[in-house]
Amino acid sequence: MAGRESDVASFGSRALLVAVLALPACIVFDDPSHCANLRGDATCVEAFGDGWACSVCERGAPLQGCSNAPIETACRFEAGSGSGDSGSGGSTSGGSGGSGTTGLPVECDGTGAVEGCPEDRPYCVEGVCSGCEAAGGHDYCAGLSESVPQCNPSWGHCVECYDDASPACGEGQVCGDDFACGACTQHEQCPMSACNVFRGTCMDDATVLWVDDDPASCDPDGDASEGTPLCDLDAAIERVAAGETAIVHLRGGSYTSLVLPDCAAKYIAVIGDEGAPATIDLNALQSPPAVEVACGSELMLYRVRLRRSNAPAVQCHDGGKLSLQQVLIDGGTTGVDAQDCRLRSLGSRFVGTAGPAISATDGSDIELRNDVIGGNAAMGTPPDNAALVVVDSAAELRFVTLADNDALNLACGGTAVVTAHSSLVGDTDSGMSIDCLVASFDHSVIDNSDVQGDDNVALLFDPGWFVDLAGDDYRLLDSEGALAEIGQWNPGDPRFDLENARRVEIPGARTWPGADQP
Numbered sequence: 001m002a003g004r005e006s007d008v009a010s011f012g013s014r015a016l017l018v019a020v021l022a023l024p025a026c027i028v029f030d031d032p033s034h035c036a037n038l039r040g041d042a043t044c045v046e047a048f049g050d051g052w053a054c055s056v057c058e059r060g061a062p063l064q065g066c067s068n069a070p071i072e073t074a075c076r077f078e079a080g081s082g083s084g085d086s087g088s089g090g091s092t093s094g095g096s097g098g099s100g101t102t103g104l105p106v107e108c109d110g111t112g113a114v115e116g117c118p119e120d121r122p123y124c125v126e127g128v129c130s131g132c133e134a135a136g137g138h139d140y141c142a143g144l145s146e147s148v149p150q151c152n153p154s155w156g157h158c159v160e161c162y163d164d165a166s167p168a169c170g171e172g173q174v175c176g177d178d179f180a181c182g183a184c185t186q187h188e189q190c191p192m193s194a195c196n197v198f199r200g201t202c203m204d205d206a207t208v209l210w211v212d213d214d215p216a217s218c219d220p221d222g223d224a225s226e227g228t229p230l231c232d233l234d235a236a237i238e239r240v241a242a243g244e245t246a247i248v249h250l251r252g253g254s255y256t257s258l259v260l261p262d263c264a265a266k267y268i269a270v271i272g273d274e275g276a277p278a279t280i281d282l283n284a285l286q287s288p289p290a291v292e293v294a295c296g297s298e299l300m301l302y303r304v305r306l307r308r309s310n311a312p313a314v315q316c317h318d319g320g321k322l323s324l325q326q327v328l329i330d331g332g333t334t335g336v337d338a339q340d341c342r343l344r345s346l347g348s349r350f351v352g353t354a355g356p357a358i359s360a361t362d363g364s365d366i367e368l369r370n371d372v373i374g375g376n377a378a379m380g381t382p383p384d385n386a387a388l389v390v391v392d393s394a395a396e397l398r399f400v401t402l403a404d405n406d407a408l409n410l411a412c413g414g415t416a417v418v419t420a421h422s423s424l425v426g427d428t429d430s431g432m433s434i435d436c437l438v439a440s441f442d443h444s445v446i447d448n449s450d451v452q453g454d455d456n457v458a459l460l461f462d463p464g465w466f467v468d469l470a471g472d473d474y475r476l477l478d479s480e481g482a483l484a485e486i487g488q489w490n491p492g493d494p495r496f497d498l499e500n501a502r503r504v505e506i507p508g509a510r511t512w513p514g515a516d517q518p
Contacts, residue, residue, distance in 0.1 A: 040077035131156025178491035194269035213253030252276025263295035272303035293320040308332030316341035386411035401514040412436035422487035424514030426461030487513035
């Protein structure tokens, strides 16, 4: 019920699209949170489950018009009368997703997309402007055009794809965050294997190896099958020849290291168990990092925990490529030491390091999406006195929470290029935690009004925004909605947040910044 409760709570922030409905025997209301001003029955089903529907005669929190009792005909939601905004807390204020219209029915002439219909209901169906879901969903869109055969129910528009089953997508293509068919970017898009993030292809032909640290289950000389897994992670890596692709399934347990240092490139995805994440933890003094990748090797880590004591948890150098998805890094002098490294991170958390959570130097290229960087020390000398250090490298942040670090949040040097979109940056201690004159922010919370960019809001950091800073829990509370409409979702931005809750999915819609939404 957690997701449904959050959907109910998010009703209160949809504050722009307002309808005034007056039906026989019904009350008149102008509540933008009412299901009739959103997506009617679909909104109620999303929030509460099957059997719920929208009644324009009911009102008030927390149900906001939703009912699981029989609804009189006069009180039923009429298709086409809603606003079409199903986003999780966003409105379409100021963006291309907003038309400035009310939820009142709009008459039209013709069929399909016609002039005069509002942005959220662009199609003429039986003389009334309608969104694609009310018109019939995927079936309607497929009949309208083979090029846009699926319906984005939040936006109300037909798109090339909304899920990976779109008939518009060719072999090997998946549905991207921009509603277009293309390359994979995350492992969930390749349920039968894993995604090579750097090539954009599912690793369906990869060699598959299994590893389990339980002596009762593993065999160091076994065939590395699911039934006879190996005992050691590095032993599995050694079985992969140079130039080969492999997927290593890592059962829950503790492993000492994962090393790809040699200039004989390997392309490996390491997939941890969903229920019991594996830990790669090398705590011996003066020893190498727990994970190392270099020389063109491509390493994809998914659902694992990385720890170190007196060295970087991860070192990526000399042309290495590293992908982190749902990875926890919570120790080491540095979380990720990237030197001439290409780093892609999605939905990962970097907490509790003694130095920078991420240090990008020597021409590194890093992209962070839906990540949390918080509670790190980084008490070195400039520019190493920040949780995120970018020197002679490029960094792109999208919906990132970079907050509550003991030193600066962000520091730059040399020819750094840093862009941040819909992110949350703040610090309780330093007051102004961004030391990067070349950084450009947009639609973000910042604690330094001197940074470049548009539509940012400078706010004093508030620990009350988060669930539990002391416990490194950077999920957003924001019960008063102080952050609710600072971010902006655009096609290509993450469609799901840190907890896999769906974002607003309407181009230009305003929403919460950072990795998580309440």
